[in-house]
Amino acid sequence: MNLSLELMLQLCIILPLITTLGIVATGRNQNLREGVTISAALLVFYFVINLYHGLQQGKHINVHWGQIIPGMQLSFTIEALGMIFALIASFLWFITTIYSIGYMRSHHEKNQTRFYCCFAIAIGCVMGIAFADNLFTLFIFYEVLTLSTYPLVTHAGTEEAKKGGRIYLGILLSTSIAFFLLAIVSTWFIAGTVNFEPGGIFGPEPDIMIVSVLLVLFVFGIGKAAIMPFHRWLPAAMVAPTPVSSLLHAVAVVKAGVFTVLKVCVFIFGIDLLDKLPSTQFLLYLAGATVLLSSLVAMRQDNLKARLAYSTISQLGYITLGALLASSSGVIGSSMHIATHAFGKITLFFCAGAVLVAAHKSKISEMGGLGRQMPITMVAFFIASLSIIGVPPAGGTWSKWYLLLGTMETEQWILMAVLMISSLLNIVYLLPIPIRAFFPANKASIGDVQIKEAPLPSLIALCITCLMCVVLFVYPQPLYELATSIMETSGVVHGQ
Amino acid sequence: MLVHLPILQVIVPLMAAPACLILGRPRLVWLFSLITSGIAFLISVSLLRQVMSAGTISYVLGGWSAPWGIEYRIDELNAYLLLIISAISTVVLLAAQTSIKKEIPKDRHTLFYVLYLLSLAGMLGIVATGDAFNVFVFLEISSLSAYSLISLGKDRRSLWASYQYLIMGTIGATFILIGIGLMYQMTGTLNMEDLAVRLPEVTHTRTVFVAFAFFIVGVCLKLALFPLHMWLPNAYAYAPSIVTAFFAATSTKVAIYLLIRFTFSIFGISFSFTTLPLQTIFLTLGLLGIFVASIAAIYQKNVKHLLAYSSVAQVGYMIVGYSISTTTGLMATLLHLFNHALMKGALFLAVGAVMYRVGSTQLRDFQGLGHQMPITMAAIVVGGLSLIGVPLTVGFISKWYLLLAAIENGWWPIAILILLGSLLAIVYVWRIVEAAYFKEPLIDREPVKEAPLTFLLPVWVLVTANIYFGVDTRLSVQVAQAASQSLFGVSP
Numbered sequence: 001m002n003l004s005l006e007l008m009l010q011l012c013i014i015l016p017l018i019t020t021l022g023i024v025a026t027g028r029n030q031n032l033r034e035g036v037t038i039s040a041a042l043l044v045f046y047f048v049i050n051l052y053h054g055l056q057q058g059k060h061i062n063v064h065w066g067q068i069i070p071g072m073q074l075s076f077t078i079e080a081l082g083m084i085f086a087l088i089a090s091f092l093w094f095i096t097t098i099y100s101i102g103y104m105r106s107h108h109e110k111n112q113t114r115f116y117c118c119f120a121i122a123i124g125c126v127m128g129i130a131f132a133d134n135l136f137t138l139f140i141f142y143e144v145l146t147l148s149t150y151p152l153v154t155h156a157g158t159e160e161a162k163k164g165g166r167i168y169l170g171i172l173l174s175t176s177i178a179f180f181l182l183a184i185v186s187t188w189f190i191a192g193t194v195n196f197e198p199g200g201i202f203g204p205e206p207d208i209m210i211v212s213v214l215l216v217l218f219v220f221g222i223g224k225a226a227i228m229p230f231h232r233w234l235p236a237a238m239v240a241p242t243p244v245s246s247l248l249h250a251v252a253v254v255k256a257g258v259f260t261v262l263k264v265c266v267f268i269f270g271i272d273l274l275d276k277l278p279s280t281q282f283l284l285y286l287a288g289a290t291v292l293l294s295s296l297v298a299m300r301q302d303n304l305k306a307r308l309a310y311s312t313i314s315q316l317g318y319i320t321l322g323a324l325l326a327s328s329s330g331v332i333g334s335s336m337h338i339a340t341h342a343f344g345k346i347t348l349f350f351c352a353g354a355v356l357v358a359a360h361k362s363k364i365s366e367m368g369g370l371g372r373q374m375p376i377t378m379v380a381f382f383i384a385s386l387s388i389i390g391v392p393p394a395g396g397t398w399s400k401w402y403l404l405l406g407t408m409e410t411e412q413w414i415l416m417a418v419l420m421i422s423s424l425l426n427i428v429y430l431l432p433i434p435i436r437a438f439f440p441a442n443k444a445s446i447g448d449v450q451i452k453e454a455p456l457p458s459l460i461a462l463c464i465t466c467l468m469c470v471v472l473f474v475y476p477q478p479l480y481e482l483a484t485s486i487m488e489t490s491g492v493v494h495g496q
Numbered sequence: 497m498l499v500h501l502p503i504l505q506v507i508v509p510l511m512a513a514p515a516c517l518i519l520g521r522p523r524l525v526w527l528f529s530l531i532t533s534g535i536a537f538l539i540s541v542s543l544l545r546q547v548m549s550a551g552t553i554s555y556v557l558g559g560w561s562a563p564w565g566i567e568y569r570i571d572e573l574n575a576y577l578l579l580i581i582s583a584i585s586t587v588v589l590l591a592a593q594t595s596i597k598k599e600i601p602k603d604r605h606t607l608f609y610v611l612y613l614l615s616l617a618g619m620l621g622i623v624a625t626g627d628a629f630n631v632f633v634f635l636e637i638s639s640l641s642a643y644s645l646i647s648l649g650k651d652r653r654s655l656w657a658s659y660q661y662l663i664m665g666t667i668g669a670t671f672i673l674i675g676i677g678l679m680y681q682m683t684g685t686l687n688m689e690d691l692a693v694r695l696p697e698v699t700h701t702r703t704v705f706v707a708f709a710f711f712i713v714g715v716c717l718k719l720a721l722f723p724l725h726m727w728l729p730n731a732y733a734y735a736p737s738i739v740t741a742f743f744a745a746t747s748t749k750v751a752i753y754l755l756i757r758f759t760f761s762i763f764g765i766s767f768s769f770t771t772l773p774l775q776t777i778f779l780t781l782g783l784l785g786i787f788v789a790s791i792a793a794i795y796q797k798n799v800k801h802l803l804a805y806s807s808v809a810q811v812g813y814m815i816v817g818y819s820i821s822t823t824t825g826l827m828a829t830l831l832h833l834f835n836h837a838l839m840k841g842a843l844f845l846a847v848g849a850v851m852y853r854v855g856s857t858q859l860r861d862f863q864g865l866g867h868q869m870p871i872t873m874a875a876i877v878v879g880g881l882s883l884i885g886v887p888l889t890v891g892f893i894s895k896w897y898l899l900l901a902a903i904e905n906g907w908w909p910i911a912i913l914i915l916l917g918s919l920l921a922i923v924y925v926w927r928i929v930e931a932a933y934f935k936e937p938l939i940d941r942e943p944v945k946e947a948p949l950t951f952l953l954p955v956w957v958l959v960t961a962n963i964y965f966g967v968d969t970r971l972s973v974q975v976a977q978a979a980s981q982s983l984f985g986v987s988p
Contacts (some may be wrong), residue, residue: 066968068893068966068967068968068969069893069896069897069969069973070973140888143886143887144886144887144888147881147886151937154933154934157933158933159934161934162930162934166926166930169922170925171923173884173886173919173922174919174922177884177885177915177918177919177922178912178915178916181895181896181899181915182899182911182912183916185896185899185900185903185911186903188900189903189904190898261653484654
């Protein structure tokens with residue numbers, strides 16, 4: 001195909017949206033419908049890869065969709081950070097669709113057409129967020145993402161789903177309207193622009209107090225980053241079917257949050273300005289507290305998905321923390337962590353879903369001895385856990401390495417200690433699950449021999465993502481290069 | 497012909513109203529009313545184009561030149577309002593024939609259209625005229641027909657609601673008349689343009705203060721500013737659905753137009769906002785209105801009541817924008833006039849569709865409608881999102897400008913309060929959504945079908961407009977900006 005890069009970029013956003021029509025049209029035939037989704041996912045991934053090559057060749061792409069309000073343009077561009085996000089999201093859309101085929105069918109979920117539709121819209125929004133060239137564009141897709149995932153969260157339609165959905169929508173919409181929008185309008189008023197620009201947009205001599213408050217508004221307003229005390233929506237959203245939890249709450253939605261935080265820190269404030277703001281230190285400690293507290297809460301959860309949800313909150317805290325460190329290592333670590341955590345956490349969720357489908361178990365205490373029946377799933381769980389903890393041979397090692405380096409560079413010793421302790425806590429709450437599965441405490445609980453591995457599509461999907469965790473350890477160069485080029489394009493001398 | 501457009505705008509529906517009586521057959525009358533309203537809409541479009549390209553149009557009635565004769569004066573503000581009113585009226589009329597079949601006895605159908613057109617003519621007249629007394633005359637025409645329209649409701653409580661509105665509305669109209677009378681006494685003129693010239697000479701007198709006070713209170717009664725809104729929820733809830741949709745989208749807007757016209761063009765900004773503490777009063781009442789009415793909306797059991805309280809809250813937003821009294825603030829108000837007409841038109845019309853099928857608008861009767869009337873409910877969801885102010889809907893545009901206006905003035909607490917107010921909107925909108933999608937239908941309610949096309953079409957025209965004008969804001973923003981700048985005397 002000889003499409004221009006500009007067109008490909010637009011197609012990345014539009015194609016998922018158009019796909020919904022195809023999904024609705026083919027809704028009656030399951031195979032055809034899923035075929036449509038998969039081919040769309042592959043196409044989008046192909047486009048993103050092409051854009052990635054374009055970026056590597058140093059091409060500049062700008063697409064304008066016209067103004068909504070005078071001065072407020074809908075415009076898109078490609079840049080390294082967005083590229084990382086887009087690559088992950090489009091790749092994992094494809095993988096998750098494969099996984100969903102196995103999961104949704106064997107779980108006999110209703111309204112699957114609606115499920116695939118909302119999924120596609122959500123991915124379109126993620127692409128819009130990843131490629132957004134200004135805050136305004138980003139905000140629009142951010143809000144639509146919230147709304148399009150609401151039907152996914154409440155998919156079951158039960159009382160519990162309604163309650164979960166209420167918290168989900170309530171927190172995400174409230175924070176974005178009350179803080180994020182206010183911050184954007186204020187930024188527009190103070191700086192006269194909301195474009196993402198290397199080095200920030202507030203100019204050399206901004207009013208430190210006001211900008212400080214703005215930073216707080218941004219960090220709280222981006223509720224998707226789940227900084228405490230606005231994290232409650234994430235565990236609440238776990239009522240959703242597992243494929244939704246995995247893609248949206250380990251990848252798309254939460255990563256849209258931390259991606260926005262990173263983007264705001266680097267391209268709206270600029271790390272030089274960030275360093276001078278009095279509120280940065282406060283927010284750093286808040287992020288540190290989020291990391292630590294949610295790890296502690298995760299330890300007390302017996303429901304596997306809930307434990308993973310709190311683990312996600314903690315890992316998101318890492319990324320926010322890295323972004324606020326205002327050092328290049330911090331930003332590199334954060335952006336790499338977006339990728340490594342995505343693969344690690346999605347594998348964990350896939351495994352949780354596989355256990356639910358195959359063994360009908362959602363409680364950790366019931367999973368002892370499951371390694372016999374579901375060896376592949378549990379091995380994958382083990383490797384992904386290593387990635388989350390940040391030890392070889394998994395990708396998480398590198399991102400945590402750079403985050404630690406960032407805390408040392410900026411001499412934030414307390415935060416360094418927080419990161420180390422939290423990694424230890426990760427071991428405590430993740431590793432016992434696969435270990436108990438293979439070496440149950442009492443032999444009697446080995447139980448049902450009827451249990452087999454999850455359906456093949458699901459198994460393939462979780463193997464691929466697990467493999468990616470290892471690949472990111474062995475071959476992290478492309479990711480690292482993208483991450484470092486964020487800082488280079490932002491005009492800051494790359495200091496080690 | 498083109499020269500006479502300002503008067504045709506008013507006279508066409510005014511003359512068409514009695515003509516309905518001659519036609520007699522309900523279906524024919526409906527078609528005739530629809531065409532009349534359509535013509536009014538075309539006239540308003542053409543007027544707006546003329547004004548935007550060539551500036552203010554002055555039309556002297558019967559050739560008697562102002563200030564002796566009656567003058568119709570169309571500037572950006574009037575043309576904008578005329579467009580809103582006639583457009584909403586036309587779209588709403590599309591569904592009228594279907595809707596009133598269920599809600600109004602057959603022998604009163606013709607009467608309904610007569611009153612509807614009279615009310616339309618009255619509102620268009622208030623906006624188009626440049627004569628203060630004429631304002632009062634048209635106000636009475638539109639109000640009297642409004643009282644009768646509301647009393648046509650099927651529910652017997654509509655009589656009480658109509659009576660309540662009659663009393664409050666008459667007090668309001670009387671106050672306005674007293675205000676205008678005192679102005680006439682002091683200046684000897686009724687022409688607005690002329691009043692604006694002569695009033696400054698006598699602003700120090702107590703009579704002018706009294707005139708101003710009477711007029712403002714009268715108008716505030718009409719626009720349902722908290723705490724003078726008591727008539728509105730019942731009137732909207734018990735009126736026939738079509739009437740509610742039409743009035744919710746237009747009637748309070750007309751009153752806000754009067755407020756803007758008299759304070760900005762006639763009394764002048766310095767008198768209204770500097771000599772008198774109008775800014776503080778309106779800001780406080782506007783904010784109180786937003787919160788009290790939004791919270792009241794949350795606790796309503798009837799969806800029409802819920803939306804009616806939400807209307808009171810939305811009026812609060814308009815008043816807050818107005819009280820900021822900068823070009824951006826006024827622009828936010830004018831944008832919200834337009835946008836709110838679209839939202840509430842769509843919402844009330846969709847609720848009308850539910851009324852048509854289910855026969856009730858109680859929240860509990862909405863249970864399960866998400867599956868039984870998916871297209872109508874989708875319209876309510878989009879309308880609700882617009883009410884909340886989600887991006888890509890018109891609600892977002894109004895909120896953006898209102899926020900910007902508050903921040904430009906350095907009113908940070910106000911900006912925060914405005915945003916907190918819209919969080920309340922999430923709560924009351926979501927009560928409808930959750931009832932429709934998450935609850936099983938009541939056992940004693942028969943399953944219903946999707947609303948007929950005659951409903952779906954106008955509802956979705958308005959819903960599409962909600963999205964279209966949320967994405968392509970050139971028309972609304974340009975006109976609102978031009979109107980607001982000309983009111984502030986800034987040359988664009």
